[in-house]
Amino acid sequence: MKAQAFHTVNILTGTKSGTIIKDVDQCAELIKKAKRPLLVIGGKVLDEKGLTKPLGEYAIDMADAVDMPICATAHSIKGLIEMGWMPESTLDFVEILNFLKKSDWMGVGKEGNHDLVIFMGIRSDLLERGLSTLKHYAPHLKTISLCNEVMPNADYSLPNWTKGKKWNGFLGGLIEALNDQTGQA
Amino acid sequence: MNKTKQKRIEKIINASDEWEPVGPTPMPDISTLRGWQMRLLKTYKPFYAPSCDLCCRCTFGKCDLTGNKKGACGIDLSTQQSREFLISCCQGTAAHTAHAIHLLDYLIDKYGEDHKIDLSKEVEIEAPIMRTVMGLKPETIGDLRKGLTYVEGQLCHLVSSTHTGQEGGNLDYEAKAMHAGIMDMLGMEICDIAQISTLNMPTSNEDTALVDIGWRSADITKPVIICIGHAVAPSKEILDYMTANGLYDDIEVGGICCTAIDNTRLSDSARVIGPLSKQLSYIRTGVADLIVTDEQCIRCDVPEEAEKTGTALIATSDKVSYGLEDVTDRGSDEIVDMIVNEKRQVLILDPVKVGEVATRVAQKLAPMRKKEFIEECNVQGMAKACKRCGSCDKVCANLLPVGEAVYAAANDNLELLRGLSRACVGCGKCAQECPEGIPVLNLIQAVASTETFKMRSGRGAAHEIDIRRIGKALGIGSGSEGRLEIGSGAGRLPGVIAFVGCSNLPEADDIADMALEFAERKFLVLLTGCAAMGAAMKRDADGKNIYEKFPAEFGPSGVINIGSCVSNSHIVGVAVKVAQLFAKKPLRGNFEVIADYILHRIPAVGVAWGAYSQKATSIASGANAFGIPVILGPQGAKYRRLLLSDGEEGDYPVRDFRSDKVVEMGGPYPDHLITLVETKERAMVTIAKQCLRNNDTGPLRPLRLFHYIDLHKKYMGSLPDDIHVHVRSVSEIPLVYKREVMEVLEKKGWKPRETVPTPTWIGTYPSKASLS
Numbered sequence: 001m002k003a004q005a006f007h008t009v010n011i012l013t014g015t016k017s018g019t020i021i022k023d024v025d026q027c028a029e030l031i032k033k034a035k036r037p038l039l040v041i042g043g044k045v046l047d048e049k050g051l052t053k054p055l056g057e058y059a060i061d062m063a064d065a066v067d068m069p070i071c072a073t074a075h076s077i078k079g080l081i082e083m084g085w086m087p088e089s090t091l092d093f094v095e096i097l098n099f100l101k102k103s104d105w106m107g108v109g110k111e112g113n114h115d116l117v118i119f120m121g122i123r124s125d126l127l128e129r130g131l132s133t134l135k136h137y138a139p140h141l142k143t144i145s146l147c148n149e150v151m152p153n154a155d156y157s158l159p160n161w162t163k164g165k166k167w168n169g170f171l172g173g174l175i176e177a178l179n180d181q182t183g184q185a
Numbered sequence: 186m187n188k189t190k191q192k193r194i195e196k197i198i199n200a201s202d203e204w205e206p207v208g209p210t211p212m213p214d215i216s217t218l219r220g221w222q223m224r225l226l227k228t229y230k231p232f233y234a235p236s237c238d239l240c241c242r243c244t245f246g247k248c249d250l251t252g253n254k255k256g257a258c259g260i261d262l263s264t265q266q267s268r269e270f271l272i273s274c275c276q277g278t279a280a281h282t283a284h285a286i287h288l289l290d291y292l293i294d295k296y297g298e299d300h301k302i303d304l305s306k307e308v309e310i311e312a313p314i315m316r317t318v319m320g321l322k323p324e325t326i327g328d329l330r331k332g333l334t335y336v337e338g339q340l341c342h343l344v345s346s347t348h349t350g351q352e353g354g355n356l357d358y359e360a361k362a363m364h365a366g367i368m369d370m371l372g373m374e375i376c377d378i379a380q381i382s383t384l385n386m387p388t389s390n391e392d393t394a395l396v397d398i399g400w401r402s403a404d405i406t407k408p409v410i411i412c413i414g415h416a417v418a419p420s421k422e423i424l425d426y427m428t429a430n431g432l433y434d435d436i437e438v439g440g441i442c443c444t445a446i447d448n449t450r451l452s453d454s455a456r457v458i459g460p461l462s463k464q465l466s467y468i469r470t471g472v473a474d475l476i477v478t479d480e481q482c483i484r485c486d487v488p489e490e491a492e493k494t495g496t497a498l499i500a501t502s503d504k505v506s507y508g509l510e511d512v513t514d515r516g517s518d519e520i521v522d523m524i525v526n527e528k529r530q531v532l533i534l535d536p537v538k539v540g541e542v543a544t545r546v547a548q549k550l551a552p553m554r555k556k557e558f559i560e561e562c563n564v565q566g567m568a569k570a571c572k573r574c575g576s577c578d579k580v581c582a583n584l585l586p587v588g589e590a591v592y593a594a595a596n597d598n599l600e601l602l603r604g605l606s607r608a609c610v611g612c613g614k615c616a617q618e619c620p621e622g623i624p625v626l627n628l629i630q631a632v633a634s635t636e637t638f639k640m641r642s643g644r645g646a647a648h649e650i651d652i653r654r655i656g657k658a659l660g661i662g663s664g665s666e667g668r669l670e671i672g673s674g675a676g677r678l679p680g681v682i683a684f685v686g687c688s689n690l691p692e693a694d695d696i697a698d699m700a701l702e703f704a705e706r707k708f709l710v711l712l713t714g715c716a717a718m719g720a721a722m723k724r725d726a727d728g729k730n731i732y733e734k735f736p737a738e739f740g741p742s743g744v745i746n747i748g749s750c751v752s753n754s755h756i757v758g759v760a761v762k763v764a765q766l767f768a769k770k771p772l773r774g775n776f777e778v779i780a781d782y783i784l785h786r787i788p789a790v791g792v793a794w795g796a797y798s799q800k801a802t803s804i805a806s807g808a809n810a811f812g813i814p815v816i817l818g819p820q821g822a823k824y825r826r827l828l829l830s831d832g833e834e835g836d837y838p839v840r841d842f843r844s845d846k847v848v849e850m851g852g853p854y855p856d857h858l859i860t861l862v863e864t865k866e867r868a869m870v871t872i873a874k875q876c877l878r879n880n881d882t883g884p885l886r887p888l889r890l891f892h893y894i895d896l897h898k899k900y901m902g903s904l905p906d907d908i909h910v911h912v913r914s915v916s917e918i919p920l921v922y923k924r925e926v927m928e929v930l931e932k933k934g935w936k937p938r939e940t941v942p943t944p945t946w947i948g949t950y951p952s953k954a955s956l957s
Contacts, residue, residue: 014239
């Protein structure tokens, strides 16, 4: 499927766009196969509407399922702490990108740079620019956007699920699949 | 430098005048300050977020630069981004400077080139930027023309470097972008001191008028003229004509964008309709009888929109002419007749003629026009056609859920639409896209608040008493280098925060909220342009906004509207004056020493939260070159480049001015030169952190750390996880957080670090700047 942005301000002006991913198992497999995945969340995890629970709780469940560090950008850390979770990093959005684009950076856990970075809850025009940075300057890692608006500059992006129901179902299913697969592993 | 050129410069700056010895870099060329700019870029490296993966600038292409590939000319993606950024800076610099050129021509024609520069008796350093950059101390408005000629020449070189087959290094483009920014500061300073000196605008005056701001501030039972843009000459002539003909109370003159701010510096009865984002909404209400456009930040479709509502239009700038007939040489009677009876829109390039024609047109047209706003009770009916297709949502410039709000309005719930009216940036794309033809922007405007607020009129330059007051409160050395004089108790100033730029805001209240937070914390808050307007539009529980709540004083908790876009130069000017008065640094042609001092010593931060135009890039680059860090709102990502430090070892050696030792610091401070954040809450924390400097000593480091920690706890619910980096000795830990911070320091294995009270980069990179 063609990765066509929801907001026209994010329209792809280039030749390389990512793949739409809507299969829970395929997404879980990508995360499970990664050696050092990182979850980057933004200010919208605190007030995203249309989901059965706060987006931040999905982030925590996902991180918990595969023992994945969270980088809480903007002021998202406040919500995570209230939900009982302390993120591993509070670098801000452009700061974490600035490190991720260096292949020799040691990563949030000081064990080496991340090979997969997942994004959630970030203002769409900002995320689109940030993913452009990684598309061009970070060939050493893959990106997945779990926001509900297509991000053409991500390697993998969810479809435009602006109504919430399918997005909600996907996130719930993904956490289930991550837990299952982790259990099997 | 070749001798002919040196002689030419000496002549231009009157080098034999002995007010100060001429420093190493009078009237720098595009490469003269390269050493300083490259030193900045070594620590604050470019970070690119390409908006477009292609280059479409020559017939070799389009070239695909994906993954930093090279195009047919050899340019790579990073260099292309830096080139585009420089082009933006050149556009911004050209806009302010061209504005200054026209204004100065007008003022010289009116007042003569020998008219003295007069910013009040209290102002000794009349043109801190011109003195520092050019080495020229201007005495008359005629002298200011020299500065504009210089900027014109530099712009020619800068634009030339962006041609295909010219500059091939991204760092060199970045250095040139800073040079463009320095030129912009000079152009802006010239523009504002020229208009202050001649037009009786406030200068160094704390008690400027509190003027009305709000889209319903004008009395629409009178003829209404709306001036849009930045150049004050046509408005000045309108106000003068009204006064001369006893019409002062009979006609409403409102303004949108910076012209509005400058009108209130001319007359406290001028109305501020609002920031640039109110433009289309206001035009579509049709309550203006006449629109007068000048230049910058004006919508391209003003003629079409004005025609729809039967509002007359006079364009007054050769840069915004809309294809209209130039009627400058015709008689006023004839032009009035063309506009009123033939319904023609016209271009008049003579401000004096605009003054007369505009006033007469507004008087004649107003009685012929029926003016009424869309009432709230009609909104539901107009929204009924909504089919929930979501087309509006996709095009919203501020990513707002427009469709949901329109649909709710159709079902008798106006609250979502009302909420939207606060954050709408007024682009009107929603209405354009609606397949049902719903005038969405008009509906949003119909439910928008009709409140009128008070905004303090712009005060212009700071005078030396102000500077001495804030320098002391900032804990900056007084007298000889290194001797520190700390402001006492209540007089201590944690930092200077300048909210600047446009109204492309994520949320309408953001600037008011941030300004309030920092003013309450006894920071000095400066504002300009549309940011100054945005800050006015929120009241606290006592019904007061920040201009009513805080004094307009240079000192702790001061909240000061400096003025319009071009007044941004005074903010940098304040920092330059602090360097001159407290460190006794000569300004004349001594750019690097002054910028280095500001970078390392003065805790000033620029916040361009709603930046939208190219002018914002040149202003920010100028501030950066002068050593002042800038924070952008999330939409600033579309400028495609930031300057970030990455904390790598070896990139931040400083020389201690007193001991002459070079020390590797744990900084850098400020930690980024230009960065952006997504949310207001994070911005609060980032602003406080950007106020830390290497030379913070005595009680000021604990004070600045207190605000950083306290804001972090308030907005992020926790202690900053880098606090161990910023605490250099136990005595710097704010008392109230001592226990918590000590626990963290112990866990992190923290050890005390050396402080450098008089840090400088001069002497650590190739430069002609004086070491002493």
